[in-house]
Amino acid sequence: MAEFGFDESHEDLRRAAREFAEKGLKPEAKERATSHRIPDWMIKQIKDLGYIGMIADEKYGGQGMDMMSVGIVVEEFGKVDISAAHVVLIPTQFCALLQSGTEEQRQKWIPKLCQGELMPSLAITEPGCGTDAAAIEMKAMRDGKYYILEGEKAPVTRGMQATALIVWAKTDHEAGVRGVTCFFVPSDSPGLSLEEIPYAGLIPLNCATAFFDSVKVPVSYRIGEEGKGFYMLMDRFDVVRVLLTLVALGQAQISLNEIIIYTKSRTAFGRPIAKFEGISFKIAEAATKIEAARLLCYRALWMRDQGFKHSKESAMCKWYAPTVAFEVIHDCILMMGHYGYSTEYPLTQRMLDVMGYQIADGTAEAQKLIIVRELLGRKFLPYSG
Ligand SMILES: Cc1cc2nc3c(=O)[nH]c(=O)nc-3n(C[C@H](O)[C@H](O)[C@H](O)COP(=O)(O)OP(=O)(O)OC[C@H]3O[C@@H](n4cnc5c(N)ncnc54)[C@H](O)[C@@H]3O)c2cc1C
Incomplete structure (x- = not known):
């Protein structure tokens, strides 16, 4: 019989996720908890099992599952290896975010995400503000077909391993929360550099400070409308x-x-x-x-x-x-x-x-x-x- 609140498909998913966690993730999990990287083999296995991009539509290579299902998988992985849970969790956020993006962006990025080729991290917090997210200082200035990003973000979870950063910056400094806009920024963009932060916990998530020195981002990499980022x-x-x-x-x-x-x-x-x-x-x-x-x-x-x-x-x-x-x-x-x-x-x-x-x-x-x-x-x- 299914547990309170779950249906049979949720139960099957929990069994499968638990089995993988026990057999595939438990060995050497304690050692990995203090290593500074999420291993590539882990990302590949999680991808092969279809746990990356779980909520993504099947037409983009996802599983079209509900958020309860994601919760089940991250809970089971979380019992054994936190970094494995994050391999599932971070792409889920990106998929949810892309609901505000364009169809072209979804077609371009979600299949790569589901294949484990695109590993985005999210960058909101800055050295000067965290809880007060509306106070971010990072600037995004429009220059023809590009925006120029200038500023600093920290911490960025999985920052050292990310292949792209999803960045919140101000396109209008006078407009408060209505001046915040969201951007997709490839990690290898000229002018973007990263430095690991030595945290006491969540070590494999290799949190980083990201420095943006006149980073050029195409207008087509803006997610959602200007001013809608917050x-x-x-x-x-x-x-x-x-x-x-x-x-x-x-x-x-x-x-x-x-x-x-x-x-x-x-x-x-x-x-x-x-x-x-x-x-x-x-x-x-x-x-x-x-x-x-x-x-x-x-x-x-x-x-x-x-x-x-x-x-x-x-x-x-x-x-x-x-x-x-x-x-x-x-x-x-x-x-x-x-x-x-x-x-x-x-x-x-x-x-x-x-x-x-x-x-x-x-x-x-x-x-x-x-x-x-x-x-x-x-x-x-x-x-x-
Ligand atoms: C492990 C880890 C991973 C993270 N990953 C990311 C990431 O990937 N991307 C990202 O953008 N950010 C990330 N963060 C940043 C995180 O979101 C911020 O640290 C958090 O929002 C708090 O902001 P702050 O650290 O600047 O603290 P502050 O905002 O400076 O707060 C300091 C203290 O003041 C309290 N405080 C502030 N305002 C009020 C208020 N109005 N009323 C009562 N108390 C208040 C806070 O509760 C806190 O106790 C991460 C943080 C950690 C620890």
């Missing part, structure tokens, strides 16, 4: 926030599974430590919180698939679930004692990894502002008159 960005956030959250929950769930086994076999004072309520109640609480956060995520994805607005629900997922994941993994470390604290086990790295998800694509505070806006109205935001 709205496209908000829609993209609604999707990616839920998917990132499921990856973090995958990490928490696998840690919990491992700790259940450990606490049943580790003894203290003549009995398994799982017999102490100080341990077993923590496990019960962790399982409940993960399940609650998970259901919130799948509900948000379901709303997406039904065409409902889900900004509030996505924001709820993004503040709550990475916090849950971080707390659960932290508790697992404590329940494992000094072994848990050792880098011989994966728990400390997982904690650093999910901490990255507490910040990436919007902090908890940023999400609460969205929830307040949706529940109380824009005029009750702290920065409105």
